[in-house]
Amino acid sequence: MEWETVIGLEIHAQLATRSKIFSGSATAYGAEPNTQANLVDLGYPGVLPVLNGEAVRMAVRFGLAIGARIAPHSVFARKNYFYPDLPKGYQISQYELPIVAEGALDIVLDDGTRKRIGITRAHLEEDAGKSLHEGLPGQSGIDLNRAGTPLIEIVSEPDLRSAKEAIAYMKKVHTLVRYLEICDGNMQEGSFRCDANVSVRRRGAEKFGTRAEIKNLNSFRFVEKAINHEVERQIEILESGGKVVQETRLYDPDKGETRSMRSKEEANDYRYFPDPDLLPVVLDDLFIAGIKATLPELPDEKAARFVSDYGLSEYDAGVLTASRELGAFYEDVVRRVGGEPKLCANWVMGDFAAFLNKDNLEITESRVDAAALAGLVARIVDSTISGKIAKDVFEAMWSSGEGADAIIEQKGLRQITDTGAIEKAIEEVMAKNPGQLADYRSGKDKLFGFFVGQVMKATGGKANPAQLNELLKKKLAG
């Protein structure tokens, strides 16, 4: 039996505003519990919410970036339920009239084709607080620092067909919100997390299967594992003649499985209704145009430009535009080198990226900046060093913080381009290896590589490879 997976994601991105969505409290992460919660966040009798305009601007930035319709009139609604970390007994969200509707993002599949993923809507809402249990035996603590932090909930169409596609889409959104500078994307701190709606159906079937919603996935790896586990679970049920129940499930990262949280019957009736404390958000064309004018070059636009301007492959362009900082770094290197975009791309994506990764550093924290990397690439371009030597130089630059030229000088790594010197080295190698020379001359062409290696060894790898090739051919020919 062939099964098809159907996934829709609800991504929650915390907006990078300085203050909360309906109060003046700070939103900084990691403060002492309840030190960033004022009377409004605590839901005291008589207090009222006042909308933070910055959150609206950020939501509009997102909407414009996914080609969505920005609602000229959107409405905040109350989602009513009781929970200790929800001080008012309702969450202020948007329900029938969200601020952003009908957008899309393209993802690139393994075979290189593009797939368009529909985004049904994106709406503004406030986050809840946190319940704490550690170190409080028999009790629960409530930290309301996070209560009222602005979120944008991005709801996709059920267009995703595998965990891989879901990850590609989620990464795409992750890249985009950081490009737009509306979310720091920090998944460990919960700034970017998602719920996944997962169902399976027989391939070719038109109707969707019954779905389960998996809650609160806060890493790409968890999303992948949770979806794959859930798909297996559902297929197993269906193949053994059972029925999937509509329910909310929680992913347990320790056990690598999902477990039931509540069924459809137990689900809350949230009794949504328009929040009478807040006016509708009315946005005119001028306001929207003003925000559009401030949008940065978006990842897809930048990647297309890298392909056309720099002749990069789509794959390389995709990697180099994965973050705004990486793209800017790359372009800085190219500009300083004055060309050679492919060589620059190889260096940025190759050794440079590997060292960053090894030391677990952000590009902004790199030990080698764009100017220094460009200095190294320039020495390859002008034949001062070979690409191979450059790798050693780069490693030295990374550990010492010194520039390429200084290291080349100190270590005497300058490439030998003096014909006489290379010829001399060749003659010495030929003299030391008469047997191989005779074999070569009698037709064993393969021995050419042996001679290249020997000369390189003799010159400490510094002989200019192209010159060496040419001179060696001549000399060996006799």
Add this chain to the structure above:
Amino acid sequence: MSAPAATVAALAKGLAAGEYSSVELTRAYLERIAAAQPALNAFVTITGESALAAAAAADAARAKGQVGRLAGVPIAHKDIFCTEGVLTTCGSKMLANFVSPYDATVVAGLRDAGTVMLGKLNMDEFAMGSSNETSFFGPVHNPWDTKMVPGGSSGGSAAAVAARIVPAATATDTGGSIRQPAALCGVTGIKPTYGRCSRYGMIAFASSLDQAGLITVSAEDAALLLGPMSGFDPRDSTSVERAVPDYTATLADSLEGLTIGLVKEFFDKGLDASNEQRIRDAIAVFEKLGARVREVSCPNLPLSVPTYYVVAPAECSSNLARFDGVRFGHRCESPKNLLDLYCRSRGEGFGAEVKRRIMTGTYVLSAGYYDAYYLKAQRVRQLISADFARAFDSCDLLFGPTSPTPAFPIGAKFDDPITMYLNDIYTIGANLAGLPGMSIPCGFVDGLPVGLQIVGPHFSESRMLNAAHRYQQETDWHLRVPAAFA
């Protein structure tokens, strides 16, 4: 000093002229409050000490010059307004221990104008009631006959002003909670336009209907006090950014050419005949003052009560969710678990009427019922607003009764919520449409006061106060004081 008969206007003049100090005045009122409290139960909290301190500060400021015209005038606040450092109960066991950490914007505005707070006034629990019988702190008694209700929910405010134990009081009106008790106690009440006064710090009942206002002896007093409590508040998104006029400046304007609309639906079969006669008599006075009278119809107005009893409970069911025993207010003893904490804290903390409305509101917002009740009610609300708008095309102000009958005996309607709800049949329309409304005394039936209701277009408070003031220049109903408190 003639505290019993004094209006705010007269007291302000007396203070300015140095006839008495604010401390003397405050002490006199505190004595009257203490004397009347057993009979009326108008106060939940009396803040004697801080009142005298504030009065002394007002006197000191006056001695240095540069004080506003309300400096040193004592008033009291309905216990729905948060007052920093003072018990703010909203008439409920749920908040019987709640000391507010901040002042409502209205409270701060009146304090900044120099008024002295005497205490916090009794009210129906969470402003839900029309007789002041739902208060956890016991019913308030009508000063005209202490066996009678004072009306509600601002029963404490109305009774206290009627008995002249405070010169004026703040109040709130969600469906008639200022105008109906003002009528039943023979005092002047004004509910301004929705958005005129900030709701910040006013404990919410039904957010789209709640509005702060005043209960005073006269329209002139209301005009004096309304300014400092009005205006845009950046902490209330529903308050309106619009200049606040000097309401006293236009009080004496002529009523020549004023067109008064008598709303046909207000004079229905539910209106007590003697009550109606007092209203008709009052209208004749306005005609004498130069006003023209015409009949108008607001055909959807009879739908006010059912509409209100969907919208208001819906909002209250959500607004009162924060009273969960977790952060403030009543918490049950030794809860077994979270559900037990919620159920018992709320079960013990709320009274029957509040529970009834939470249940109703929860029901009308539930999946499957939302469209049939809440959405339908919102549509009817639009129709009622449109009716009023049409009426104001041909009229400046609309007149009618404030309540169907004068005050009724305590206990008479308590167990019959539907009959109780009909008390607000004439007042609810203005709340649904966000319009300003007033009630002014216009006579007595069997020794109990009757109120004339005035409803105006949005932000027509100046015109309403002007009309009420001119009427009060011709009549003395508003100056009558119950014999027991004279």
